Amino acid sequence: MTSCFIRPAPFSAFSFARCALALILASGHLGHAAFAAPAPIVLTGSDRRPATSLNGEWASIVDPYFSGLFSFHHEEKKNGFFMNYKAKPGDPFPTEYDFSKAPKLKVPGDWNTQRESLMYYEGPIWYEKDFIFEPKPNTHVFLHVGAANYHSWFWVNGQKVCEHEGGFTAFNCEVTQAIHSGNNFVIAAVDNTRHEDGVPGLETDWWNYGGLTREVSLIEVPESFIDQYDLHLSRNEDSGIEGWLHVVGAQPGEKAEVEIPDLHAKTTADIGADGRAALHFKVQGLDRWTPDSPKLYKVAIRVGSDSIDELMGFRTIETHGTEILLNGKPIFLRGISIHAEAPYRTGRAYSDKDAEILLGWAKELGCNFVRLAHYPHDETMLRAADRLGLLVWSENPVYWALEFDNPKVLAKAEQQLGEEINTSRNHAAIVLWSMANETPNTSPRTQFIETLATRARGLDPTRLITAALLVRAQGKIKIVDDPLGKALDVIGINEYIGWYEGHPDSADTAEWQIAYQKPVIVSEFGAGAKAGLHGGENERWTEEYQANVYRHQLPMLNKISQLSGMSPWCLMDFRSPNRPLVGIQDEFNRKGLISDQGKKKLAFSVLEKAYKDKTIGKAD
Ligand code: GCB
Numbered sequence: 001m002t003s004c005f006i007r008p009a010p011f012s013a014f015s016f017a018r019c020a021l022a023l024i025l026a027s028g029h030l031g032h033a034a035f036a037a038p039a040p041i042v043l044t045g046s047d048r049r050p051a052t053s054l055n056g057e058w059a060s061i062v063d064p065y066f067s068g069l070f071s072f073h074h075e076e077k078k079n080g081f082f083m084n085y086k087a088k089p090g091d092p093f094p095t096e097y098d099f100s101k102a103p104k105l106k107v108p109g110d111w112n113t114q115r116e117s118l119m120y121y122e123g124p125i126w127y128e129k130d131f132i133f134e135p136k137p138n139t140h141v142f143l144h145v146g147a148a149n150y151h152s153w154f155w156v157n158g159q160k161v162c163e164h165e166g167g168f169t170a171f172n173c174e175v176t177q178a179i180h181s182g183n184n185f186v187i188a189a190v191d192n193t194r195h196e197d198g199v200p201g202l203e204t205d206w207w208n209y210g211g212l213t214r215e216v217s218l219i220e221v222p223e224s225f226i227d228q229y230d231l232h233l234s235r236n237e238d239s240g241i242e243g244w245l246h247v248v249g250a251q252p253g254e255k256a257e258v259e260i261p262d263l264h265a266k267t268t269a270d271i272g273a274d275g276r277a278a279l280h281f282k283v284q285g286l287d288r289w290t291p292d293s294p295k296l297y298k299v300a301i302r303v304g305s306d307s308i309d310e311l312m313g314f315r316t317i318e319t320h321g322t323e324i325l326l327n328g329k330p331i332f333l334r335g336i337s338i339h340a341e342a343p344y345r346t347g348r349a350y351s352d353k354d355a356e357i358l359l360g361w362a363k364e365l366g367c368n369f370v371r372l373a374h375y376p377h378d379e380t381m382l383r384a385a386d387r388l389g390l391l392v393w394s395e396n397p398v399y400w401a402l403e404f405d406n407p408k409v410l411a412k413a414e415q416q417l418g419e420e421i422n423t424s425r426n427h428a429a430i431v432l433w434s435m436a437n438e439t440p441n442t443s444p445r446t447q448f449i450e451t452l453a454t455r456a457r458g459l460d461p462t463r464l465i466t467a468a469l470l471v472r473a474q475g476k477i478k479i480v481d482d483p484l485g486k487a488l489d490v491i492g493i494n495e496y497i498g499w500y501e502g503h504p505d506s507a508d509t510a511e512w513q514i515a516y517q518k519p520v521i522v523s524e525f526g527a528g529a530k531a532g533l534h535g536g537e538n539e540r541w542t543e544e545y546q547a548n549v550y551r552h553q554l555p556m557l558n559k560i561s562q563l564s565g566m567s568p569w570c571l572m573d574f575r576s577p578n579r580p581l582v583g584i585q586d587e588f589n590r591k592g593l594i595s596d597q598g599k600k601k602l603a604f605s606v607l608e609k610a611y612k613d614k615t616i617g618k619a620d
Pocket of ligand 1: 205374437438494524568589591
């Protein structure tokens with residue numbers, strides 16, 4: 001049994017509230033006696049289903065002590081904010097909150113950039129929204145949350161429906177029992193407090209944007225419904241499309257049907273007792289998805305009265321020696337790293353427009369590849385990458401030093417990785433699952449990430465596994481021999497010659513010793529520059545200095561025989577509390593090739609020229 005009194009003093013109201021939460025959750029209270037939180041389910045392709053949007057303005061209460069979690073009037077439980085109690089004349093107790101008078105926050109959106117007082121806020125905030133809904137008979141209704149950073153709890157009409165940990169993956173809470181015809185309300189508590197045992201942990205080089213940062217909606221599905229599916233081009237069989245789907249509540253004898261009308265291809269498969277159907281069919285005249293021709297096909301997936309109209313590309317990805325092969329042909333990944341920072345307005349990116357701008361810049365740069373760092377980006381970004389023909393590196397937020405010897409942390413990382421893969425597995429654009437970024441070389445770390453790699457391969461054997469590794473420097477010799485490399489298909493390397501190490505021309509004499517004969521992607525290099533600041537090419541923070549770093553890096557990278565791609569750091573400046581230098585950084589990491597206000601720096605054209613003239617990397 002959880003106890004609130006085992007922790008030594010000081011024991012703050014804040015920790016009491018958290019502890020009360022643990023007790024309340026453990027004992028199944030919170031306005032719904034027999035609550036046992038079911039694991040939120042994955043709905044693959046949820047954005048392709050009809051939905052009732054709950055985006056827009058939500059009432060908000062900032063609650064740094066998390067006191068809204070429990071009632072001061074235990075017998076009444078009216079003061080738990082999740083009850084949304086409206087005071088009545090003659091009540092024998094005071095009600096100390098009222099969502100109808102509370103200020104609003106926009107959803108989707110981080111709270112930090114919506115209200116000045118919340119810029120640095122880390123803690124819980126309550127959200128409330130009224131909505132009208134008419135559930136159809138014999139359906140399941142899910143509250144779909146695109147992402148809530150970091151820990152979140154949800155109630156519908158006072159009934160707890162789910163909780164979720166992890167700030168960058170979508171989840172769905174079943175609300176069928178809690179929702180009713182007519183007026184309803186949904187309440188969320190979202191807490192962006194950083195934790196030592198979180199994923200990511202205490203320290204990141206990006207802003208800890210809190211809140212309901214991605215879209216929220218209601219998705220209604222029939223009694224028996226498709227929760228997950230996977231369709232991809234076979235590596236072994238020419239023109240074979242294979243995969244599977246899973247149905248919740250499948251009826252005996254029910255069949256799955258998949259059709260690609262433009263290819264006149266259709267298959268029907270039996271659904272097993274475990275709800276799974278294996279899919280396989282041959283297609284003729286398929287145009288494979290490539291960056292130059294990102295052909296997407298309409299795919300109709302049907303089981304009983306449930307159906308999803310997908311839009312998918314088909315391609316293969318594999319390695320051969322030190323090469324990456326797309327559709328069996330070597331390809332050099334001309335990339336750039338991107339944070340989910342909103343262009344022009346800053347804050348967490350979430351919209352189609354944000355994705356179009358960010359990926360549009362990547363295309364302008366001559367990229368065929370983007371590293372979406374350092375966490376799974378949203379569905380709009382992945383759809384845009386499918387559409388625009390940009391190969392994607394998608395990353396689990398295992399960043400820097402986590403508690404690698406803590407099994408609970410491993411479970412959290414596995415959960416987020418599972419959500420990332422199960423949600424995004426049908427995007428042709430994604431070719432690499434990245435397990436981690438710059439983790440220290442210790443054996444608990446290696447075991448931890450090997451476990452993740454095994455899980456990723458189990459969930460999706462069709463893509464390549466990577467991670468961004470650190471480099472050991474012995475003077476001009478740069479060594480990559482991290483044992484984690486054994487577990488990877490593609491070695492990612494982050495290096496900052498010319499910025500954190502030496503001068504731009506130090507790259508001219510650097511020699512690389514890479515212990516693996518596998519494809520290598522230099523997943524980061526770069527330098528900080530303030531847009532509009534000009535000076536000598538050896539004067540830090542100027543655009544000239546940054547361009548100089550790029551000019552010296554490119555010939556050096558060309559000498560790495562395993563080089564199969566690169567994604568310099570990074571496309572656009574992004575907010576980070578680690579970057580306080582006044583007048584230069586002002587709490588932005590300035591390694592972008594473009595400023596947060598959309599101004600291109602000189603290095604942009606250095607890289608653009610190298611990409612467009614194909615003077616970097618192996619010819620493809
Ligand atoms: C890194 C990290 C990245 C940082 C970058 C920097 O190695 O992977 O998250 O933002 O360096 O700018 O220092």
